[in-house]
Amino acid sequence: MRRFSIVLIVLCLLTGITIAQQETAVTAYERGDYGEAIRIYRETLAGGISNAALHTNLGHAYFQAGQTGQALVHYLTAQQFAPRDSTLQAQIARVRAERLNPVPAEGNWLIIMADTTRDLFTLTELGWLALGLWSAFFILLGVGLRWRDGRLRFTLYVVSGVLLVMLALFGTRLYVDMQQPVVVVTAERTQVMSGPGDDYLPLFTLFDAAEIRVLERRGEWLRFRLPDDRQGWLRAADVGYIARSLG
Amino acid sequence: MIRHAGLLVCLLLMTVISHAQRPAFAEASVETTQPFVGQAVLYTLRTYTSGTVENSRIIEPPLIGFGRAAEMLEPQASTENRNGTLYTVTEQSYVLYPLRVGSLVIEAFRVEIPETPFQDGATLITEPITLDVRPLPDNAPETFRNAIGQFTVEARVDRETVRAGDPVTLSLTVTGSGNLERTLPPALTMPEDWQIFSGSSQFVRESSRFGQKTFDYTIFPAGEGIVTLPPLAFSAFNPQSEAYETTLTQPISLTVTAGEAPPRVEIITLPEANGVSITAPPELVPLTGATQSPWPTRWFWGLWLLAPIVTLVLWLSGREQSPSPRRNRVSQRGKASNAFRQLRRQLQTAHSQEAKNGFQQIEKALDAYLIAATGQTTREAALASLPDKPRKALMDCLREAASGQYAPVGVEDVVRLSERVLSAAMLVEKGRS
Numbered sequence: 181m182r183r184f185s186i187v188l189i190v191l192c193l194l195t196g197i198t199i200a201q202q203e204t205a206v207t208a209y210e211r212g213d214y215g216e217a218i219r220i221y222r223e224t225l226a227g228g229i230s231n232a233a234l235h236t237n238l239g240h241a242y243f244q245a246g247q248t249g250q251a252l253v254h255y256l257t258a259q260q261f262a263p264r265d266s267t268l269q270a271q272i273a274r275v276r277a278e279r280l281n282p283v284p285a286e287g288n289w290l291i292i293m294a295d296t297t298r299d300l301f302t303l304t305e306l307g308w309l310a311l312g313l314w315s316a317f318f319i320l321l322g323v324g325l326r327w328r329d330g331r332l333r334f335t336l337y338v339v340s341g342v343l344l345v346m347l348a349l350f351g352t353r354l355y356v357d358m359q360q361p362v363v364v365v366t367a368e369r370t371q372v373m374s375g376p377g378d379d380y381l382p383l384f385t386l387f388d389a390a391e392i393r394v395l396e397r398r399g400e401w402l403r404f405r406l407p408d409d410r411q412g413w414l415r416a417a418d419v420g421y422i423a424r425s426l427g
Numbered sequence: 428m429i430r431h432a433g434l435l436v437c438l439l440l441m442t443v444i445s446h447a448q449r450p451a452f453a454e455a456s457v458e459t460t461q462p463f464v465g466q467a468v469l470y471t472l473r474t475y476t477s478g479t480v481e482n483s484r485i486i487e488p489p490l491i492g493f494g495r496a497a498e499m500l501e502p503q504a505s506t507e508n509r510n511g512t513l514y515t516v517t518e519q520s521y522v523l524y525p526l527r528v529g530s531l532v533i534e535a536f537r538v539e540i541p542e543t544p545f546q547d548g549a550t551l552i553t554e555p556i557t558l559d560v561r562p563l564p565d566n567a568p569e570t571f572r573n574a575i576g577q578f579t580v581e582a583r584v585d586r587e588t589v590r591a592g593d594p595v596t597l598s599l600t601v602t603g604s605g606n607l608e609r610t611l612p613p614a615l616t617m618p619e620d621w622q623i624f625s626g627s628s629q630f631v632r633e634s635s636r637f638g639q640k641t642f643d644y645t646i647f648p649a650g651e652g653i654v655t656l657p658p659l660a661f662s663a664f665n666p667q668s669e670a671y672e673t674t675l676t677q678p679i680s681l682t683v684t685a686g687e688a689p690p691r692v693e694i695i696t697l698p699e700a701n702g703v704s705i706t707a708p709p710e711l712v713p714l715t716g717a718t719q720s721p722w723p724t725r726w727f728w729g730l731w732l733l734a735p736i737v738t739l740v741l742w743l744s745g746r747e748q749s750p751s752p753r754r755n756r757v758s759q760r761g762k763a764s765n766a767f768r769q770l771r772r773q774l775q776t777a778h779s780q781e782a783k784n785g786f787q788q789i790e791k792a793l794d795a796y797l798i799a800a801t802g803q804t805t806r807e808a809a810l811a812s813l814p815d816k817p818r819k820a821l822m823d824c825l826r827e828a829a830s831g832q833y834a835p836v837g838v839e840d841v842v843r844l845s846e847r848v849l850s851a852a853m854l855v856e857k858g859r860s
Contacts, residue, residue, distance in 0.1 A: 202714060205711075206711060209708075209711055224714070228718060229718055230718050231714075231718065232712075233712045233713060233714045234714055236711075236712050237711045237712060237714065240708070240709045240710075240711060243709065244708050244709075267709070271709055303722060303723065304720070304722065304723045304727075307723040307727060308723075308727075311727070311730055311731060314731060314734055315730075315733070315734040317734070318734035318735050318737065318738040319734060319737060319738065321738050322737055322738035322739075322740075322741035322742060323741065325738070325741060325742040325745060326741040326742060326744065326745040327745070328745075374494070374526045374527075375526060375527055377527070379464070379527050379528040379529070379562065380464075380526055380527045381464055381465045381494070381524070381526045381527070381573075381609075382573060384611060
C-alpha cells in the first residue's frame with residue numbers, strides 16, 4: 181500500500197492529476213463506495229485523459245457496483261490500449277460469463293479474422309507491423325531492380341507472402357472496427373424491435389452487458405447484428421459505445 | 428359416319444369458342460382488414476382461368492411493413508362456376524405478419540401466364556389491399572410472449588423420476604391457430620435452487636392456419652422427494668375476443684432421489700489470471716495522465732507512400748547509370764541514320780568542289796561516318812567492327828579516295844566514288860536495322 185502510494189505520488193506529480201483525487205478514488209473504492217469512485221474517475225475522463233489504467237479502474241468500479249454493461253464498455257476500451265493484459269482479459273471473460281444473454285459463435289468470417297488479433301495487438305501496433313513489412317517489401321524490390329540481384333528474389337517472395345497476410349489482418353480489423361463497431365447494452369434490459377420505433381413488433385430482449393455490432397443509426401434507434409446473424413433495432417440510449425479517437 | 432364426324436367437329440368448335448369467351452382474371456382477399464400488430468393474416472390469391480395453365484409465375488410485391496411465414500403453402504386447385512362460366516381456380520395463400528401499427532398496403536400481385544400453342548399469354552393483376560393495423564392493448568400480462576391467436580398448451584417431462592443434479596427435459600407444446608412461428612419461449616418459474624436452461628424450439632405447420640410449436644427446457648432439479656412443478660402459464664392475445672388470455676398447464680409431479688448438488692454450468696471458462704481470485708474485488712491499477720489513442724495517427728498513413736517513392740527513385744537511378752543494351756542499340760541506330768544523312772550531304776558538297784578537293788572531302792566524310800555509325804573512336808576500330816562485306820567495300824572507297832587526291836581525276840570520278848561510298852554505307856545501314 182505504501183509503495184503504491186509512492187508510485188501514485190510520483191505519477192501524479194509527473195502527470196498533473198491531483199493526489200487528493202486519486203487517493204479519494206482509491207479510498208472510496210476500498211471502502212465500497214463505488215459510486216464515488218466512479219464519479220471521480222469520470223471527472224478525470226471528462227478532463228481529456230484516456231488510457232488503459234483509467235478505463236480499467238472505471239470498469240472495476242462499475243463491475244463492483246453491479247453495472248456489468250458499463251463495466252464491459254470500459255474494459256473493452258482499455259483492451260484497445262492494452263490487449264495483452266491478462267488481468268484485463270480475465271475480467272472481460274468474467275463479465276461475459278456472468279451476463280444473461282449467452283454468446284453464440286460468430287459466423288461472419290470478416291469479424292472472425294478481425295478478432296484473431298484483438299487479444300494480441302492494438303490497432304496501432306498492427307498498423308506499424310504492416311507498415312514495416314510494406315516498407316521492407318518495397319525496399320527489397322528497389323534494391324533488386326537497382327542492382328539486379330537475383331539472390332533477393334526468394335526473400336522478396338517470403339516478405340510479400342507475410343505482407344499479404346498482415347495486410348489482410350490489419351485491413352479486416354480496421355474495416356470491422358469502423359463499419360461494424362461493437363457496442364454494449366448498458367440498460368438492465370432492452371426490448372429489441374423489428375423496426376426503428378415503439379410501434380413495431382417486439383422481437384426479443386437483450387440484457388445488461390450483451391455485445392452487439394451496430395449496422396445503422398436512425399435518430400434514436402440503432403440497427404444491430406448478433407453473432408448468429410439475428411438483427412433488430414434498439415434504443416441508442418440503452419447502449420454504451422467503446423471509446424475511440426482518431427489521432 | 429359423316430354425320431358422327433360432323434357432330435364431333437361441331438362439339439369441338441363449340442368448346443373452342445366457349446374457351447375463347449372466358450377471359451382469365453385474378454383476385455385477392457384477406458381474412459381481416461383490421462388485424463393487430465404481429466397477428467397472422469392469411470392473404471389468398473386466386474387465379475381464375477378457363478383451363479389448367481402451365482408454367483404460370485407469381486410475381487410478389489415487396490410487402491413493405493410485413494413479415495411472412497418462412498415456408499410456402501402448397502397451392503390448391505378447384506373449379507368454380509361464376510356468372511354461368513366454369514373456371515379452374517388456383518389458390519395460393521401467404522401468411523403475413525404486419526410489423527407496425529397504422530395503415531399498411533399489400534400491393535398488387537401479378538400472375539404471368541406464358542403464351543404456348545395451347546394457351547394465350549396473359550398478365551393478371553390483383554387489386555392492392557389496405558390494412559388498418561391496430562396496436563395490442565397495453566395491459567399485457569408478464570407471461571405474454573408475443574403469441575397472438577387461440578391456443579391450447581400442454582406440458583410434459585421426459586421422465587418422472589430423476590436423481591438430484593441430473594437433467595430433465597420439460598417440453599411445452601402449444602397448438603392452435605395464430606402466429607406460433609414468431610412466439611417467443613415462455614419464461615418458467617421454478618424453485619429457487621433449480622437451474623433452468625432454454626433449449627430448442629420446433630414449429631410444425633399443419634395447415635395455413637393451424638400449427639404446433641414445442642419449446643424444450645433443460646431443468647436440473649435439486650433437493651429430494653416428490654416435487655410438484657407448478658402450472659406453467661402461457662399468455663396469448665385473442666384477436667376474436669380482443670383480450671389477453673392466460674392458459675395454465677396441469678401441474679407435473681417429479682420424484683427426485685438423492686444425488687449430488689447440481690453443478691453450476693459455466694458458459695465461458697475463465698482463463699488463468701496469475702493466481703488472482705475471481706471472487707475478490709479486482710485491484711485498481713495506478714493511473715497515469717497520458718492520453719492514448721487506439722487508432723494510428725494521421726501522419727502514419729502518409730508513411731505508406733514513402734517506401735514506394737524510395738523504390739521508384741532506386742529504379743530510375745539504376746536506369747540512368749547503366750542504360751540497357753537494347754536502349755544502346757536503339758540510340759546507336761538513331762545516330763547511324765543521322766550519320767548517313769550527314770554523309771550524303773557531305774558527298775553532295777564534294778560534287779561541287781574541284782576533283783582533288785572532292786576526293787579529300789569524300790575521305791573525310793567517310794571517316795566521320797564510320798566513327799559516328801559504329802561508335803568507335805578510330806577508323807581502324809570502326810572498320811574492324813563491321814561485317815566483311817561492308818568493310819571491304821568501305822576500305823576500297825577509302826583507298827580510292829586517298830589515291831585520287833594525288834591522281835589525274837575529274838568531277839565524274841568524284842561522282843562515281845560518291846555513289847560507291849553511298850552503296851557501301853547502305854550496306855552498313857542495312858546491317859544495323
